[in-house]
Amino acid sequence: MDEPGLILQDLRVTLSGKPMLRLSAHVAPGQVVSVMGPSGAGKSTLLGAVMGTLSPPFAVSGRILLDGRDLAALPVEARQIGILFQDPLLFPHLSVGSNLAFGLPRALRGAARRAAVEKALADVGLNGFASRDPATLSGGQKLRVALMRTLLAAPCALLLDEPFSSLDADRRAQIRSLVFERARAAGLPVLMVTHDPADAQAAGGLVIKLD
Amino acid sequence: MRLRAMPMLTLALLLGPVLAGLVGTLAPAFGILPVIGRVEPGVDAFRALLAWPGLPGAVWLSMVTGLGATVISLVIVMLLVACWSGTRSFAAFRRALSPLLSVPHAAAAFGLAFLVAPSGLVVRLLSPWATGWTQPPDLLIVQDPAGLSLMAGLVVKEVPFLLLMTLAALGQADAVRAETVARSLGHDRPAAWLKAVFPRVYAQIRLPVLVVLAFSMTVVDVALILGPNTPPTLAVQVVRWMNAPDLAMRLQAAAAATLQLALVVAALGLWCLGERVVAWLGRAWIWSGARRAGGAITAALSLALAGSAALTVLAGLGVLAIWSFAGFWRFPSPWPDAMTLGNWVRHWPGVAEALGTTIGISALSTFLALVLAIGCLEAEHRHALRLRARGQWLLYLPLLAPQVAFLPGVQTWMLMLGVKGGVGAVVAAHVIFVFPYVFLSLGDPFRAWDARQATIAHSLGAGPDRVLWAVRLPMLLAPLLTAAAVGFAVSVGQYLPTLLIGGGRVQTVTTEAVALAAGGDRRAIAVWAIVQTGLALLPFALAVGLPRLVWCNRRGLLHG
CATH class of the missing domain: 1.10.3720.10 (MetI-like)
Structure with missing residues (x-):
């Protein structure tokens, strides 16, 4: 059963015994699955279950498999799942460069570490931003840094929690295609939660409706 | 671990x-x-305590200064917030809050004493042109037997504390919108706040208020500085007996401390009863539809009271600073004759x-x-x-x-x-x-x-x-x-x-x-x-x- 990608097998979440969510899905590497639904339909509960951030009185049953690994017993930091929230949430006390280095594997040291950070910035058109204060960046720049911070940690899957809703319309399409492009290039299965049909349409993959 | x-x-x-x-x-x-060989239970210590002639006065002082200081501080803070929250004067209070809070009780008490004592700065500024005094008057203002200066010393320190707690509570009480709704229904500012916001805010600051009550009844350092001596408050007397060289006096001290504890419990109970009475009166007031609570007059009064509490602490520190450098300082001169290190x-x-x-x-x-x-x-x-x-x-x-x-x-x-x-x-x-x-x-x-x-x-x-x-x-x-x-x-x-x-x-x-x-x-x-x-x-x-x-x-x- 070593099928690659993110597999949700009869995933169920209850809150104090009350059913909140029931879902099965298979997200193949390089593919985007969109989850849509009105607020309160359990979209963020779903992401919490996959990330591993739900704690009692929430209860999760069913299986979550990532490249064949069962994630149930793993803490958030061992699941190797990257996440982008609606806000970029760059760590405000660290420079842009240190934000990027936060999740870089420890094996990269010294000059190699610096080079990886510089290359990531260059890849998204932010050359020379390493020493900047994140608070001085524009919304689109922050999101690009957040994306690269996530990818540098070499995740095995990517979750998107309405990551484009804070951007204005023309920025939005641009950043959206950047994120999808990068995720596809890295061969990541992507699970996106959104309430914007345009996001789902741009993703081009399967759309799951929660209600 | x-x-x-x-x-x-x-x-x-x-x-x-x-x-x-x-x-x-x-x-x-x-x-x-056991340390002094007493192992037989008995009530001799309480008998000795009851025989102390200062007891009724000490008990009375403890209750009156504690309840008085708490009620006065709470009323000042509630009226100030009711009339002034969101204004520029209020922002000034907010800024002065941290420094006022951190001034130790003892220093604030000394400052107050240096201001209002017969030879204090207030009398000096008024003498001799207004009072005719060329000698400090023979009045017992500080350490007065009724405990008024003790109460004042407590109020000036508890007002900033309760204000801080209230500010923290305001955010969770949805205060601005509730007040706006009540005002749009025709209430003046204090009435709107007291009717719509106060009950929610009070529920949040209840514990800190009870802490102020228990503290004010039993404080020792402020009472040593501003409280009366004969008799002192019960708490001060406990410490005197504790420090007596004769270890047997500790039995009496323990009895007095036990009585003090009972008094605090009684006062807390009394306070909770008072809460019900106020709640009942408040509901009747809301039901009556009265829409005025003094408006501008309440506002002026609350600002004056809270302002004097803050100014007393600051002016007291100022006087302390001057005295620390004062050489010879004649009465009623408002400034030392010489400054010295x-x-x-x-x-x-x-x-x-x-x-x-x-x-x-x-x-x-x-x-x-x-x-x-x-x-x-x-x-x-x-x-x-x-x-x-x-x-x-x-x-x-x-x-x-x-x-x-x-x-x-x-x-x-x-x-x-x-x-x-x-x-x-x-x-x-x-x-x-x-x-x-x-x-x-x-x-x-x-x-x-x-x-x-x-x-x-x-x-x-x-x-x-x-x-x-x-x-x-x-x-x-x-x-x-x-x-x-x-x-x-x-x-x-x-x-x-x-x-x-x-x-x-x-x-x-x-x-x-x-x-x-x-x-x-x-x-x-x-x-x-x-x-x-x-x-x-x-x-x-x-x-x-x-x-x-x-x-x-x-x-x-x-x-x-």
């Missing part, structure tokens, strides 16, 4: 001494004190020694309290523990239980177990009183921290410890330092724990300053009180300044 056990461990560390202390007070009160030079060796001890004790107890508080809050975060209403009461218990009721008991235990009071024991005792304030100060910002930051950091591979040290604590630097400053100021101001648990051998700036109250050396008092104030204020300045310095290049952390 497992982090999960942290809250229980902390509760044990805090409540253990309080409960053991209460037992240690009750036992001798009922005649059991002599007072400071003369007292500096003693001050320096006490300063070292105080800084050591306060820094260590603040550090320990911070470690416990961070441990508890982090355990709460990692294990999704919730502080229930019951937990909130436990947190406030060391502040509600009168120091004078349980510290003598702790001292009795130390005597029995042969533990010598010293700096270490004093630090441990200070942590009991510092922790609740540190925890309350740090709790809200710690919990308000965006947990998605933790999710992000975890998803980047960071374990819980790295998230705490590399993300959460650095981001919370400003509230951490504020909590540390609060803790330090609380510790600096502690009088009774230092005196009783230190066994009289630990001299801090506070014990030394209060010890001077009985004498009349104004210049010495002024020097010590200024040092005490400076020591409590300095950390607040650092707490404001340091984050600006450390995060000067991180805009996202400067306006949070």
Whole structure:
């Protein structure tokens, strides 16, 4: 059963015994699955279950498999799942460069570490931003840094929690295609939660409706 | 050690001494004190206490000053917030709040005494042109037998405290919108606030109000400075008997401490009864449809009262500062005839020694309290523990239980177990009183921290410890330092724990300053009180300044 990608097998979440969510899905590497639904339909509960951030009185049953690994017993930091929230949430006390280095594997040291950070910035058109204060960046720049911070940690899957809703319309399409492009290039299965049909349409993959 | 056990461990560390202390007070009160060979239970100590002629006066003083100071402070703060929240005058109060809060009780009390005493600044400014006095009048203003100056000294310090607590509560009470709705229904500002917001705010500040009540009834240092002498308040008399060379007097002291505890419990009960009466009257008022609560007059009055409370503390510090440099100063001259550094030079060796001890004790107890508080809050975060209403009461218990009721008991235990009071024991005792304030100060910002930051950091591979040290604590630097400053100021101001648990051998700036109250050396008092104030204020300045310095290049952390 070593099928690659993110597999949700009869995933169920209850809150104090009350059913909140029931879902099965298979997200193949390089593919985007969109989850849509009105607020309160359990979209963020779903992401919490996959990330591993739900704690009692929430209860999760069913299986979550990532490249064949069962994630149930793993803490958030061992699941190797990257996440982008609606806000970029760059760590405000660290420079842009240190934000990027936060999740870089420890094996990269010294000059190699610096080079990886510089290359990531260059890849998204932010050359020379390493020493900047994140608070001085524009919304689109922050999101690009957040994306690269996530990818540098070499995740095995990517979750998107309405990551484009804070951007204005023309920025939005641009950043959206950047994120999808990068995720596809890295061969990541992507699970996106959104309430914007345009996001789902741009993703081009399967759309799951929660209600 | 497992982090999960942290809250229980902390509760044990805090409540253990309080409960053991209460037992240690009750036992001798009922005649059991093995150290001096008394093992037969009996009520002789209470009989001796009843025979003390000062008892009715002391009991009366304790009740009247406690309840009076609490009611007056609460009314001032509620009216001020009702009439002025959101205005520019209110913003001025907000800014003055931290410094006013950190001024130690003893220093504020000395300042008040220096202002209103017969030879104080107020009389000097009015003499002789208005009063005709060329000699200080023979009036007992400070240490008056009715306890009025004691009450005033408590009010000027409790107003800032209750104001701070109210400000914290306002955010959760949806105050602005509720008030707007009530005003749109035709109520004037105070009426709108009192009817629509006050009930919700009061529910949030109830515990701090009860703490103010218990504290005001049993405070020792302020009562030594501003309270009457013959008889003194019950709490002061307990300390006098505790410090008597004859160990047998401890039985009587324990009986008096037990009575004091009963009085506090009775006053708390009385207060809760009063709450019901006020609630009943309030409902009747709301039902009646009356829409006016004095409008502009209430507003002017509340501003005048709260303003004088704040000004009294600041002016008192000013007078203390002048006296600390005063040479010869004739009555009724409003300014010293000569200014000199002599007072400071003369007292500096003693001050320096006490300063070292105080800084050591306060820094260590603040550090320990911070470690416990961070441990508890982090355990709460990692294990999704919730502080229930019951937990909130436990947190406030060391502040509600009168120091004078349980510290003598702790001292009795130390005597029995042969533990010598010293700096270490004093630090441990200070942590009991510092922790609740540190925890309350740090709790809200710690919990308000965006947990998605933790999710992000975890998803980047960071374990819980790295998230705490590399993300959460650095981001919370400003509230951490504020909590540390609060803790330090609380510790600096502690009088009774230092005196009783230190066994009289630990001299801090506070014990030394209060010890001077009985004498009349104004210049010495002024020097010590200024040092005490400076020591409590300095950390607040650092707490404001340091984050600006450390995060000067991180805009996202400067306006949070």
